[in-house]
Amino acid sequence: MTAILFDYGATLDTFGQHWGMVIWHGYEYLGIPVTEAQYREAYVYGERTLGNKEIIRKTDTFLTTLKVKIDLQFDFLRESGAWLPEPVERAEKHDALVEYLYSGLQRNMEHTRQVLSQLREKGIPMALVSNFYGNVETVLEEMQIRDFFCDVIESAQVGIRKPDPRLYALGVEALRKNVLPQQIQESDILVVGDSISKDILPAKSLGCKTAWFKGEGWKKEPVDETTPDFVIRDLQELCVWF
Numbered sequence: 001m002t003a004i005l006f007d008y009g010a011t012l013d014t015f016g017q018h019w020g021m022v023i024w025h026g027y028e029y030l031g032i033p034v035t036e037a038q039y040r041e042a043y044v045y046g047e048r049t050l051g052n053k054e055i056i057r058k059t060d061t062f063l064t065t066l067k068v069k070i071d072l073q074f075d076f077l078r079e080s081g082a083w084l085p086e087p088v089e090r091a092e093k094h095d096a097l098v099e100y101l102y103s104g105l106q107r108n109m110e111h112t113r114q115v116l117s118q119l120r121e122k123g124i125p126m127a128l129v130s131n132f133y134g135n136v137e138t139v140l141e142e143m144q145i146r147d148f149f150c151d152v153i154e155s156a157q158v159g160i161r162k163p164d165p166r167l168y169a170l171g172v173e174a175l176r177k178n179v180l181p182q183q184i185q186e187s188d189i190l191v192v193g194d195s196i197s198k199d200i201l202p203a204k205s206l207g208c209k210t211a212w213f214k215g216e217g218w219k220k221e222p223v224d225e226t227t228p229d230f231v232i233r234d235l236q237e238l239c240v241w242f
Contacts, residue, residue: 002188002189003127004125004126007191010194016213018217023069023073041080042073059138124242125178126148126150127175128140128152129191151178153167167202168202172186187209
């Protein structure tokens with residue numbers, strides 16, 4: 001393997017833990033009085049709203065995106081009658097939840113930057129493929145990792161979403177265009193992602209090697225861990241293979 005294609009969300013920022021579960025644990029930590037089932041409905045509502053409406057701007061940071069996500073969830077919980085806080089309590093919980101989540105993210109990104117730096121020092125070409133809201137370039141700059149990637153392929157910018165393998169095919173072409181175009185084949189590329197269905201399967205269909213970042217997923221059913229070529233629990237494991 002001579003190059004890496006990374007997923008972003010839940011791979012580089014939360015280490016295999018689905019963002020829906022990251023946020024739910026924030027609800028638990030702050031004692032927000034809703035059930036997990038009620039929260040899951042609110043989370044899905046928020047994600048669908050962000051996907052269907054142009055709410056997030058290209059220049060919005062992840063901090064801004066996170067604030068919008070939590071607002072949408074709180075709106076849903078209020079309108080469904082699941083949680084009816086007074087305005088002051090809502091504002092306090094909103095700010096506390098955002099702070100809790102964002103501070104945890106910053107701790108994670110410090111480790112991510114260290115690993116990406118080690119891979120760059122080894123001369124490993126890297127690109128990124130992500131389903132995102134149209135602002136992933138801004139987010140990568142915010143997290144101080146944009147310069148590690150020769151190119152970034154974002155679903156909202158190209159009009160293709162994972163699990164469509166064409167999104168990863170664009171990542172492969174980006175590596176060929178930017179680094180050693182005559183030498184990189186699909187089998188030379190390692191795809192690293194947290195989702196079997198959205199990352200591992202489409203990448204394998206192209207002939208890429210795959211590493212599944214095992215963590216806390218959104219779905220509760222068991223996962224076939226023989227599907228990916230490798231299973232990792234820490235990005236640092238990648239540095240052993242290259």
